[in-house]
Amino acid sequence: MNRFRSPRHQHAHDATPRMARLLVSALVLVMLLASMPAAQALKLNVHRKTLANGMEVVVIPDHRAPVVTHMVWYRVGAADEPSGKTGLAHFFEHLMFKGTEKIAPGMFSRIIERHGGEDNAFTGPDYTAYFQRIAKAHLPLVMAMEADRMRNLRLTAEMVRTEREVIKEERRMRTENNPRALFGERLNALLFLAHPYRRPVVGWMDDVSRLTLKDALAFYRRHYSPNNAILVVVGDVTPEEVFRLAEKHYGPLKNDGPRPDRVRTREPAPLAARRVVMRDARVQAPVFQRLYQAPSYRTANGREAHALEILAQALGGGTTSLLYRRLVVEEKLAAWAGAAYDGDGRDYGVFVVYAAPVPGVSPERLEARIDEILTEVRRDGLPEAELQRAARNLAAETVYALDSQFALARLVGASLATETPLSVIETWEEQLLAVTPDEVRAVARRVLRPEGAVTGLLMKAAARKPSEATDVRRGGLAAAAAGKASVR
């Protein structure tokens, strides 16, 4: 469910920032900073201020090392793009590295690098964010540069043309040339009927190939205003000095009108189970994948999102999970199997179940067995001991702790950009450990419903018979189906 696209082509972040993973890594830091024991309500040491132009500033002091993470978040992502302009948010993220009157095209990242820092950006369905990690002494420089490009970007038609080709190539490399990615994109587009989460963040190829300088400038003016931005600084700073710097660099920036509305179609009630069979000559072994519409942390009632997190972990989070034990270890039907929950969306979450049959087992047989297990889970829930273990495992996962300053900044920024209360972070572990077996069963019943799901089978394409090869006189279709060409 990589609904988050990687940022600029040079420095790709391919990781899916799952709420659990981010929370876990961030919580470790929070605990370090706050010196509080686990499983209690945690208090984020967050200092917030809103500038006169509407820009939000959030500071989290962290004095362990003389570095800062500086992030600017815009409340605009792929789900906010105009009709027929998919990919524009991500496209624009690339253009933000072009240049201003003060910074020559392409120099932004080189200046950061020259000062010993690193920078990048990423685009999701709900936001676009730019960040730098650098020695604290250079925070004023970073702010000056980031504020400069928020309003003074200089774009030309030639830059747009060039970058469009870069992005088309990125799409070809990562999506068209990768059957699993194509498959995921198609499944996602069928999971949501009307809500814009159905769009690929990188955009449909045809839309991307038509994006113009005019589109870019209209998007820039509309969305890249201080009242649509959130600054998050985590690091060896005091709130006061960051507020003072922010006033100086971001304070003078003007808005283009009020903050834009986020107009997104609420999904109609899912009424029909959907199913996709994709055949591709490049596929070596078949894959089964099932996506369910789910609530997100922001839209869930009570502890539903926490319960989904535990359900995913107990059902398919590693080799001790139910699906893995049954399908891979005991019954030898699958080469791998698992489940995951992505609950960080502003409007919806997604619950995923996936598996690959071993040779000799048809995907349909594997699917039938998975459906039996899911029916059992819906009916009986999962044993309390397994749920507790899953919750503890989630809470104990500290593998990302080394990267935690970044993770915390990212988590706080993403929460604010998606209008998710910061209390979700503060109470996360406590709520996670408080989830009851009944809550897990209830959410399994609510979410794992056939009519809210898309089932996909990705299979190796059978060799085409010569008589069929003459079928398609138009370019593209047959070639793409055979996995040889990109979309148009």
Next chain:
Amino acid sequence: MNRFRSPRHQHAHDATPRMARLLVSALVLVMLLASMPAAQALKLNVHRKTLANGMEVVVIPDHRAPVVTHMVWYRVGAADEPSGKTGLAHFFEHLMFKGTEKIAPGMFSRIIERHGGEDNAFTGPDYTAYFQRIAKAHLPLVMAMEADRMRNLRLTAEMVRTEREVIKEERRMRTENNPRALFGERLNALLFLAHPYRRPVVGWMDDVSRLTLKDALAFYRRHYSPNNAILVVVGDVTPEEVFRLAEKHYGPLKNDGPRPDRVRTREPAPLAARRVVMRDARVQAPVFQRLYQAPSYRTANGREAHALEILAQALGGGTTSLLYRRLVVEEKLAAWAGAAYDGDGRDYGVFVVYAAPVPGVSPERLEARIDEILTEVRRDGLPEAELQRAARNLAAETVYALDSQFALARLVGASLATETPLSVIETWEEQLLAVTPDEVRAVARRVLRPEGAVTGLLMKAAARKPSEATDVRRGGLAAAAAGKASVR
């Protein structure tokens, strides 16, 4: 495939204006007017002029009776709506009957009626059109009124609120309360992955319920300009008098900027067969429906659209068609079965195959048999005699001839609004009768491909077990799935 929505709630046109039907009825009139034998190239007696403000005027004299059909077409339909505003084109069509400084709210149709005429409007994916049929003496009145509301509509927030409820009720009545309509809407939304033909013309309920006066006014200013309009007059008039009247009434109207672009995402290559199973307690007997992406008359190469028209007729156009004969008459698997082709879209067409199993036959068994027949058709084509009979039947269908002035105006207007050359009308019968069996087989192979299709099964929902009834704590989902509630 009713991609065309009916117009205002009082005077609904539920008919799907299939190109064949419109062409046939229009051709009859053309032949009457032109006194030419069938199966030859026909010359439409079309007179065209473009006003200085960019409005196109098209006149087709028809002196058989002292009446005129006056139509104004706007090059805007559901496929041109902004993201998150589905239903706006149709919604705005309703608002056009509200009133201006000169015409009190709701009086437009009453004035037409008082002069012995009738009027209505319709919205499709590619256009919105308003028409009046009236005695020729009243043509100046009609023009004055239509020109008036093109630019001087007076809308209030209250009108928008009221009409929004009317349209929501219309959607409830026609879609939510009708499992077949819901099923069709969902299938259509899955046939197109990215192109806006996937949207229901009436709009998704959530979008409709959020449409505002501001949305309406922005849409009006942007799309209801003379340079985005086409006037079609068919009737007892001379081109000169219509041009003179048009200059007088439409000539002085001002544009708001250049004609808007029509930005529509080209479909990515279809790679995966899709399948939908919808269960609804209100369904009495199961239905099988298969939709294929197809070219339209405008986008087809050579005679592909004509060949698809013949293919649909021979395969499923009545009780002598192949599917009906085999499935209903000979094998007694189906209660009914048929096929249809909708080729009048600006960007794509749709080919449909449908059937209903008789009691005791599962939809899956019926589907498997249909797939065998379609495989046979793709491999071998259809016998020349059957194709010839299909072409002759299409050409001979004259049932709509009585309504032909209207049909001709509609056909010409729709062609211009979708940028389809009028030569398609003029050469239609000739090209239809020239289609070869090889062309039919080639287009069957190109279009009837699993990866370009959505297959739907609509079935009666099994009674819910009491243990399942407590599943869903949120309103809407379970109720809607059980067919009792509207969306949300």
